Amino acid sequence: MVLNINEESKEIQVNENTPLLWIIRDALGLTGTKFGCGVAACGACTVHIDGEAVRSCVYPVSLAKGKKITTIEGLGDENALHPVQEAWVEQDVPQCGYCQSGQIMAVASFLKANPNPTEEDIKNNITNLCRCGTYQDIKEAIFKASKLLAKEA
Numbered sequence: 019m020v021l022n023i024n025e026e027s028k029e030i031q032v033n034e035n036t037p038l039l040w041i042i043r044d045a046l047g048l049t050g051t052k053f054g055c056g057v058a059a060c061g062a063c064t065v066h067i068d069g070e071a072v073r074s075c076v077y078p079v080s081l082a083k084g085k086k087i088t089t090i091e092g093l094g095d096e097n098a099l100h101p102v103q104e105a106w107v108e109q110d111v112p113q114c115g116y117c118q119s120g121q122i123m124a125v126a127s128f129l130k131a132n133p134n135p136t137e138e139d140i141k142n143n144i145t146n147l148c149r150c151g152t153y154q155d156i157k158e159a160i161f162k163a164s165k166l167l168a169k170e171a
Contacts, residue, residue, distance in 0.1 A: 024092025
């Protein structure tokens with residue numbers, strides 16, 4: 019099977035029912051996407067499939083065939099951070115950092131669909147969990163990212 023991950027074609031041999039998370043981490047060595055719960059509840063495993071946030075721990079790799087997969091490694095890079103990554107750095111969001119790649123991926127997709135969110139929009143749409151409880155900083159970073167994205171437009 020060939021997958022398009024971070025704009026590169028990757029040939030893999032795998033059972034098509036394998037969760038995409040394990041292909042990303044184990045077969046391809048992209049460890050920014052994290053395993054958290056295994057039941058799509060926490061969001062640590064969030065990636066983009068054709069620009070939409072999905073929780074890869076329950077997403078069969080067979081459904082990703084022919085689609086554009088983006089992991090945290092493909093969202094931006096150290097020379098050109100994505101505006102959400104920039105806002106995360108400016109707001110100093112992470113404590114332990116474990117959930118942050120999933121948080122960032124969820125927010126990047128969310129802001130594409132909702133570029134000027136309210137606090138209520140954020141509360142209702144960003145459901146990733148953070149064991150360190152950085153939710154206030156996450157919310158502030160979302161507002162900052164929204165402003166950074168507006169400047170790019």
